[in-house]
Amino acid sequence: MNRSLRKNLLAATAALSVTALTGGAVAFCGFYVAKADTKLFNKASKVAIMRDDDRTVITMANDYQGELSEFAMVIPVPVVLEEGQIHVTENAIIDHLDAYTSPRLVEYFDEDPCVQYERFEMAAPTAAVEDAAGEIRRKDSLGVTVEAEYTVGEYDIQILSAEESGGLATWLTQNGYKLPEGAESTLGSYIKQGTKFFVAKVNLDEQAETGLKYLRPLQIAFESPKFMLPIRLGTVNADGKQELFVFTLTRTGRVETTNYRTVKLPTGSNIPLYVKDEFGDFYKSMFSEQVEKENENAVFLEYAWDMNWCDPCAADPLSTDELRELGVYWVGGGQTEIMPRRPMPPGGAQDVFVTRLHVSYDAEHFPEDLMFKETGDRSNFQGRYVLRHPYTGDASCEAADAYRAELPKRFEEEAQTLANLTGWDINDVRERMNEGGQSFEKPEKKSWWERLWDNDKDD
Amino acid sequence: MTIGKSTPAFSLDPRLFQIAALSGLLFFGLTQRAFEIELSHAAAILVAACTAQWLGSMMVASPLDLKSPVITSLSLILLLRADAMWPLAIAAAIAVGSKFTLRLGGKHIFNPANIGIVSMVLLTGAAWTTPGQWGTAVWFAALLAGAGLFVTQRAARIDVPLIFLGVFAALLFIRALWLGDPLAIPLHRLQNGALILFAFFMISDPKTTPDHPVARVLFVAATATAAFIMTFQFHLADGLFFSLAAMCLLRPLFDWLAPAQLYQWGDAPPSLPRIMNPIASSTPIQNHHPGRLT
Numbered sequence: 001m002n003r004s005l006r007k008n009l010l011a012a013t014a015a016l017s018v019t020a021l022t023g024g025a026v027a028f029c030g031f032y033v034a035k036a037d038t039k040l041f042n043k044a045s046k047v048a049i050m051r052d053d054d055r056t057v058i059t060m061a062n063d064y065q066g067e068l069s070e071f072a073m074v075i076p077v078p079v080v081l082e083e084g085q086i087h088v089t090e091n092a093i094i095d096h097l098d099a100y101t102s103p104r105l106v107e108y109f110d111e112d113p114c115v116q117y118e119r120f121e122m123a124a125p126t127a128a129v130e131d132a133a134g135e136i137r138r139k140d141s142l143g144v145t146v147e148a149e150y151t152v153g154e155y156d157i158q159i160l161s162a163e164e165s166g167g168l169a170t171w172l173t174q175n176g177y178k179l180p181e182g183a184e185s186t187l188g189s190y191i192k193q194g195t196k197f198f199v200a201k202v203n204l205d206e207q208a209e210t211g212l213k214y215l216r217p218l219q220i221a222f223e224s225p226k227f228m229l230p231i232r233l234g235t236v237n238a239d240g241k242q243e244l245f246v247f248t249l250t251r252t253g254r255v256e257t258t259n260y261r262t263v264k265l266p267t268g269s270n271i272p273l274y275v276k277d278e279f280g281d282f283y284k285s286m287f288s289e290q291v292e293k294e295n296e297n298a299v300f301l302e303y304a305w306d307m308n309w310c311d312p313c314a315a316d317p318l319s320t321d322e323l324r325e326l327g328v329y330w331v332g333g334g335q336t337e338i339m340p341r342r343p344m345p346p347g348g349a350q351d352v353f354v355t356r357l358h359v360s361y362d363a364e365h366f367p368e369d370l371m372f373k374e375t376g377d378r379s380n381f382q383g384r385y386v387l388r389h390p391y392t393g394d395a396s397c398e399a400a401d402a403y404r405a406e407l408p409k410r411f412e413e414e415a416q417t418l419a420n421l422t423g424w425d426i427n428d429v430r431e432r433m434n435e436g437g438q439s440f441e442k443p444e445k446k447s448w449w450e451r452l453w454d455n456d457k458d459d
Numbered sequence: 460m461t462i463g464k465s466t467p468a469f470s471l472d473p474r475l476f477q478i479a480a481l482s483g484l485l486f487f488g489l490t491q492r493a494f495e496i497e498l499s500h501a502a503a504i505l506v507a508a509c510t511a512q513w514l515g516s517m518m519v520a521s522p523l524d525l526k527s528p529v530i531t532s533l534s535l536i537l538l539l540r541a542d543a544m545w546p547l548a549i550a551a552a553i554a555v556g557s558k559f560t561l562r563l564g565g566k567h568i569f570n571p572a573n574i575g576i577v578s579m580v581l582l583t584g585a586a587w588t589t590p591g592q593w594g595t596a597v598w599f600a601a602l603l604a605g606a607g608l609f610v611t612q613r614a615a616r617i618d619v620p621l622i623f624l625g626v627f628a629a630l631l632f633i634r635a636l637w638l639g640d641p642l643a644i645p646l647h648r649l650q651n652g653a654l655i656l657f658a659f660f661m662i663s664d665p666k667t668t669p670d671h672p673v674a675r676v677l678f679v680a681a682t683a684t685a686a687f688i689m690t691f692q693f694h695l696a697d698g699l700f701f702s703l704a705a706m707c708l709l710r711p712l713f714d715w716l717a718p719a720q721l722y723q724w725g726d727a728p729p730s731l732p733r734i735m736n737p738i739a740s741s742t743p744i745q746n747h748h749p750g751r752l753t
Contacts, residue, residue, distance in 0.1 A: 165639075189638040225694040252584055253542075258591045258696045259648070367643035373696040375587040377542055 050327030057327025088153030103383030113403035142167035515559035534572035593652025605659025671717035
C-alpha cells in the first residue's frame with residue numbers, strides 16, 4: 001500500500017476555465033537579432049489557453065527535471081473529463097509559441113550623417129462536459145471518488161472528486177503523493193467550489209515507448225464559464241517564487257487579469273550595444289526589476305498580436321496545424337500552410353489573437369487564482385529593445401560634427417535607460433559601454449575654417 | 460427624529476464636488492501610470508455626452524446644464540476602454556440619452572454611466588472594462604476621493620456607498636470563511652479600485668436610487684448581493700455593472716412600494732425620512748404611504 005514513491009506535488013496549474021505600439025502601429029524597420037525565451041528561467045511553467053466563449057483548451061508544459069518516477073501533478077478542473085478530452089502534445093509547439101512571442105532585440109545602423117535622405121515612414125500595416133466518465137466510479141471510506149481513470153500518452157490519469165479535504169489529502173498521501181504542508185485547506189476550498197481533481201503520474205512503460213527523455217505537455221479540453229488558472233496549490237509548496245508564462249489564444253482580442261493588474265513590460269527603449277551579447281541577462285534583470293517596481297503583485301504583458309503576422313518576427317507565426325493542436329478549433333481543417341510573415345489582407349487567414357503574460361508569483365503577493373477576461377483590444381504590443389549603431393564611416397561635414405558631438409549624450413541616455421530598466425549599476429554600464437567603443441568623451445570640435453581647407457592640407 | 464431641509468454648509472451643487480473628485484482621481488490615475496487613456500478617447504466621450512445632453516434639453520425644453528454629462532463622462536473615461544473612439548462615443552450618448560428617453564415616475568430608470576457601460580459591453584464587445592487595472596495606490600486614492608467627496612457634501616447619501624461596501628465585504632468574508640480561504644483573498648478583492656469607484660461615484664447617484672431610505676437600503680443591499688452572485692456564481696467579470704442595471708430595472712417597484720419626495724440636486728442629505736418639507740422644492744410630493752414597506 002504504502003509504496004514509498006516520493007512524488008512531488010508539482011505546481012498545480014490550470015482548471016476551467018498588457019502603450020508604446022497601440023493601434024495603427026508604426027511599422028518596424030530594424031533587424032531582428034535576438035530573442036529572450038522562457039528557457040532563461042528555471043522552474044518555469046508554460047501554459048497555453050485557447051478560450052472561445054466557454055470552450056477552453058489548456059496545454060500545460062513544465063521543465064520538470066527530476067526522476068520521472070517521482071513526477072506527479074494535481075490540477076483542479078471544473079468537470080470530470082472524458083478520455084477524449086485529454087491529450088498529450090509535443091513540446092515543440094509550445095516552444096514555437098514561446099519563440100514567436102518572446103521579447104526581442106533589434107538593431108539599427110545610423111546612416112551617414114552627411115547624406116540627406118527624404119524621410120519616409122514605412123507604411124503602417126493595419127492589423128487589424130458532462131459527468132460521463134467512468135464505469136469505474138468507486139468511492140472509498142475517505143469520501144474520495146475516482147470518477148475516471150485513463151492512460152493517455154505517457155501519463156496515468158485519474159479524475160477525483162472528494163467530499164472533504166482531509167479525506168482527499170489522506171487519499172493522495174496513501175497513493176504516494178507527497179502533499180506539501182498547508183495544501184489541505186487549499187484543497188478544501190476547491191472541493192467546496194465543486195472542483196474535481198485531475199491527477200497525473202508518469203506510466204514508466206509508456207514513457208519508455210516514447211523514447212523521449214522528457215515529459216510532453218498535457219492538454220485538457222472542457223467547457224466552463226470560469227476563465228481562470230488555479231495557481232494556489234502551486235504556491236503552497238513553492239520555495240521562493242515561481243515563474244509562469246501564460247499564452248492565450250482567443251478570437252477577439254487581448255486577455256488581461258481581472259484580479260491583478262496587467263502591466264505592459266517597458267518596451268521600445270534604446271539600450272547600449274554591448275547588451276547584444278547578454279540579452280538573456282538583460283531580460284531577466286529587467287523583468288525582476290519591473291516586478292519589484294510593481295510591488296511584486298502585477299502580471300506582465302509581454303506580447304499581444306494578431307497571429308497572422310509579426311514585425312519583426314522572433315519566429316514564424318504558428319501554422320494552422322499547430323494552432324489546432326493547441327485547441328484553436330475554428331482554424332484550418334486540413335490545410336497545412338505556414339502563415340506568411342507579412343501582413344495579410346484584412347479578413348485574413350486566421351482569426352487568432354495571441355497574448356503572452358508573464359507572472360512571478362508566490363502566496364504572499366498572489367493569494368488568489370488568476371482570473372482572466374478577454375478584452376476587445378486588438379492593438380499590437382511586443383517587448384522590443386533597440387540597439388542603435390552609430391555611423392562609423394568617414395564623414396566630414398558640419399552635420400557629421402554635430403552628429404558626433406551628440407553621440408555622448410545619446411550614449412549617456414542609453415546608459416541611464418539600461419540602469420533604470422535593470423537596476424544595474426550605472427558606472428558598470430558606462431564602463432562596459434566604453435570598453436565596447438561607446439565613448440562618453442566629446443570629440444574635439446573643429447573650427448569652421450579647419451574644415452574649410454581640409455582637403456588642401458595634409459595634417 | 461426628523462430632519463427637514465437643513466441649510467448645507469456648502470450651498471454649492473454637490474455635482475461640482477463630484478466633478479472635482481473624479482477629475483482629481485483621473486489625474487492621479489494617469490500620473491501613476493495606472494491608466495492608459497488617450498486624449499482623443501476622453502474627448503469623444505465628453506463631446507458625445509454633452510451633445511446628447513444638449514439635444515435632450517432641447518427635447519424637453521429645459522435649460523442646458525452640463526454638470527451631469529461631465530460627471531457621466533468622467534465615470535466613463537475612468538471605467539470604460541476601447542480601441543476606437545466610436546464605442547466610447549456611443550456609450551456616452553446612450554448614457555446621457557437614457558436620462559431623457561427611459562423614464563418612469565418622473566425619474567430616469569438607469570444610472571447613466573452604468574447603462575452606457577453595460578450596453579456597450581453586452582452589445583458590441585468593442586468596449587471593455589478593466590477591473591484589474593487599479594493598483595493599490597489608485598485604490599487608496601479612490602477611497603480618499605470618495606470619502607472626501609462625501610465629507611464635503613455633508614454625508615449626502617453616504618449610506619449608499621457604505622451599505623454597498625458593507626454588504627459586499629460581508630459576503631466576501633462569509634465566502635472565505637466557508638471555503639476556509641485565507642482572509643488575504645477577500646481583502647485582496649476589496650482592494651479593487653473599480654469597486655470603490657462604483658460604490659462612491661456610481662451607485663450613489665441620488666437620482667437613480669430609491670428616495671425612501673428604507674427602500675434605498677434594500678435596493679443597495681440587493682445590488683451588492685446580486686453583484687456578488689454574478690461574480691462568484693456566474694463568473695461574470697462585469698457582474699458589478701450588470702447587477703446595478705438589473706436592479707435599476709426593478710427600482711420603480713421600490714419607489715412604488717415606498718414612495719418619497721424626489722431628490723433634487725442641492726437638496727440636503729435625504730438620508731433620513733423626511734416629513735413634509737416647508738421649503739418645498741418645485742417637485743410635487745408624491746402620494747405618501749408610510750408603513751407600506753416598514
